[in-house]
Amino acid sequence: MTIETKPPLPPFNLASATQKVRLAEDGWNSRDPQRVSLVYTEDSQWRNRHEFSVGRPQIIAFLQRKWQREHEYRLIKELWAHDQHRIAVRFAYEWKDETGQWFRSYGNENWEFEENGLMHKRYASINDLAISESERLFHWPQGRRPDDHPSLSELGL
Numbered sequence: 316m317t318i319e320t321k322p323p324l325p326p327f328n329l330a331s332a333t334q335k336v337r338l339a340e341d342g343w344n345s346r347d348p349q350r351v352s353l354v355y356t357e358d359s360q361w362r363n364r365h366e367f368s369v370g371r372p373q374i375i376a377f378l379q380r381k382w383q384r385e386h387e388y389r390l391i392k393e394l395w396a397h398d399q400h401r402i403a404v405r406f407a408y409e410w411k412d413e414t415g416q417w418f419r420s421y422g423n424e425n426w427e428f429e430e431n432g433l434m435h436k437r438y439a440s441i442n443d444l445a446i447s448e449s450e451r452l453f454h455w456p457q458g459r460r461p462d463d464h465p466s467l468s469e470l471g472l
Contacts, residue, residue, distance in 0.1 A: 321354050321432035325400040332397035335432075336404055340392040341459050348378035356433045363439045385410035389453035391460060393467045395423070402426045407472050409446075409453045417451060418443045421472070 323331035342351045352371040355361075361368040361377070368377050382388060390408035397403070404424045411417045422441035429435050452470055455461050 318431055319353075319433060324432040325428050325430065327397045327399065327402060327428075329394075329397070332402050333394050335402060336392050336394045339404075340390055340406075343390050343392075344388075344457070344459055346382045346388055346457070348375040348382070351378055354434055355437070356429055356435045359433075359435055359437065361437045361439075363437075364441050384412065386413070387411050387457065389455065389457065389460070391453065391464075391467050391470075391472075392424075400428050402428075405467065407467055409451055417446045417448050419446050419450075419452075420444070 323334050327335065339354065342354060345351070352374045355371060355374055358370050359368075359374065361374060363377065366377060368374050385408075388408060388410045390406060392404050392406040395403040395405045402425075404426065405422070406424065407419055407421050409417065409419050420441050420443045422439055424440075425436070425438045426434050427436040452472070453460075453464075455464055
């Protein structure tokens with residue numbers, strides 16, 4: 316039996332925690348629920364806003380619902396803090412709803428990892444701010460954020 320691993324593995328240092336955050340951002344910007352779910356343990360526990368999910372099937376279902384209503388989704392994550400097996404992240408993402416109203420959603424996530432690098436716990440707190448299209452700051456083509464695109468700190472967010 317092969318044990319799943321998702322490097323970088325804990326214990327985290329600044330470089331490996333920063334890499335883990337960027338890999339997570341890249342996965343979420345793919346908007347592929349199956350791909351995203353593979354970085355979580357089979358029994359991963361989530362709290363996302365008011366929803367609680369346990370396990371990959373529930374995570375996939377959550378992400379499918381999310382990206383059906385959040386169009387033109389673009390996300391930036393930034394490392395806030397880390398220790399041996401935990402990472403704290405702040406993030407912002409822009410999206411529009413079915414009426415064409417744009418939003419910037421701001422949040423924080425707390426992550427806890429198993430030894431194999433899979434995330435076992437994810438707790439997210441998120442607030443939405445309605446913005447006009449002219450206020451948008453995330454303009455890259457959907458998918459991975461270009462390496463030269465400003466970070467949240469560089470954008471003053």
